Amino acid sequence: MSEPQGRPRPRKAAGPARPVYFNAGDVDRVMAIVLALSTEVAALRDRLDVHERIAASGAVPTPELVEAYLPDDAVQVARDAWRDGYIRRLFRVITEDVEALRGEQTG
């Protein structure tokens, strides 16, 4: 239980407006970084998949076994499907726009 207070604390300092640090071009850089990071997440997901499949075979996934692992067609198909879903989730805010323009339901 806290003591009842008077006025709410100020959250904005008086003085000149908040400086703007980013310029046109900065959002581009952030998005490029997001895409690079998304690439790493996808690679990590594939690596995890290798680990799981080696473990499922009863072996211990050492770095050597992970590097030597060759995915068969079924594994590739499953990964392709995961990747497509992943990309759709990542860029939902962009595809939403098209759905709205088409007059489709978004949500």
Next chain:
Amino acid sequence: MGDQYRHALLSRPTVDEQGREAFLAAMRRFLISELYDGNKLAYERRQVPAFAAAHGRAPQTYLEVKSVMQEDPYFRAFSLLNRATQELLWDNVGESVERQLPALKRAAGEVPKAGGSLTLDPGLELPDYFTKVDIHVMPGSFHTELADKDDLYAGAVYDRGVYIYAYGGLGDKNAALGQGTVDCVRRRFPHLKPRKILDLGCGAGMSTLPLAEAWPEAEIYGVDLAAPMLRYAHGRSEALGVPVAYSQQNAAHTNFADGSFDLVLSNLLLHEIPQKVTRAVIAECARLLSPGGVMVHNDMVGWPTDPFQEFMAEWNAHHNNEPFERGSGTIDWVGACVAAGFAAEDVFLQPVDAAYMSEQLAFVGFRGAVKRV
């Protein structure tokens, strides 16, 4: 995306590199087959009405289209993702190939010989148009070498990078372009039995090898300006058991004798060179062909005139570092061939539906001519 055919010179990515490449290939497919069409929708449903409200009419030139599209949030996001994917693609493939360079060089030295040859010309002058802009935003373009000796970096990056770029759409040996050219020649000239064939701007030889399959009796030659592409092409062809005589030469003036070839062709060369060089290449083809011989170039066959399509074509050329695309698409083909000595009736122009990226590459096909007997 299926697996690329593992010939001895193909780079062998690590698990992590494969994961990145697979993601970037999936991004390419997503951009082209899902996001791309949204641009037209954003234009028609959002930007045309806005422009019309202000000007009382729809945009009439591609520059007017540009003025509204560059403000469109969807188009901006699409453009950024497209460019960033492209840059990541080359960077990731580049890193993977750089790591493997010693092994790839060794592999090139160890492939069993198929009987082809490689003739380099270290004194060959590389034109400014070729070295000033890295085509496809591929850092270092085709000519940059990472080592003083036996370098094949650019070729190895191109072979792997194109496969990912097309998300496997050119087949497991990246042969679809060359195969398309073969099919065009066979259909148009069913009686042609070429004994000697020259591939101009052959690059890594991906489109050269289908020629040997189609005409196994023929001697196949390939020329390119870029030594690292040719070294790789040579190693790759030998690894795949196909003898090709590769040499480092400018397609606009080669050292072959007059009338040496029955078929002279190129794949995706003309849109990468200025119009003036294209005219010189056509003249060189006329000189090199034997009577009845055929010249064919697989590339752009026009340029859109619809303002939106033209804007997208311009945009693609710009975002992809393709400064000569418009010039290549708009050249007066018949006039250029006639100026090079072909008869107007012997010139042909055949647009095709690019099944792969059909919306975006609406103006691709074959342009050629036959040398009078």
